[in-house]
Amino acid sequence: MIRILLPLILAVVAFFGPWLGTYGFDLGEPTIGCLLDFQLSVSGACAPSGDLKQMLVTYTMILGGVGAVLSILGLLPLIGRLTSLVVMAAGLSGLAASVMFVLAMVNGGQGFDVVGLGWGAIATGVLGLMTAVVGLGGVRGESQDY
Secondary structure: OHHHHHHHHHHHHHHHOEEOOEEHHHHOHHHHHHHHOOOOOOOHHHOOOOOHHHHHHHHHHHHHHHHHHHHHHOOOHHHHHHHHHHHHHHHHHHHHHHHHHHHHHHHOOOOOOHHHHOHHHHHHHHHHHHHHHHHHHHHOOOOOOO
């Protein structure tokens, strides 16, 4: 159950949360718009835009949603291990995006300002770490029935 909820919450927080004065839905606009129109492509016009940290936010949203859907199918033994890899990738993507936004803030001369960073970046970093640990536990074969 936790492998379903954590990636889903991670994707929602990354989508709705503020990231250095902008919101996740602004960062992932072209790709998320294409996916909502059932254009299952992340290349061409649907490719994530911006620099690496902005693309990581988009990948966090995509991998979190895919990980949550796959986790429902993960009740089957073989798919369960593959699901855990996607969940772990979603967590690492969210953690990396948060760290890159913090580094961009510090390197920009602003110092570390929690209010300026935004709760979306902080919550995505924390949830990303938790999601990566849960995904790693699933890869190792641990039961997450709590």
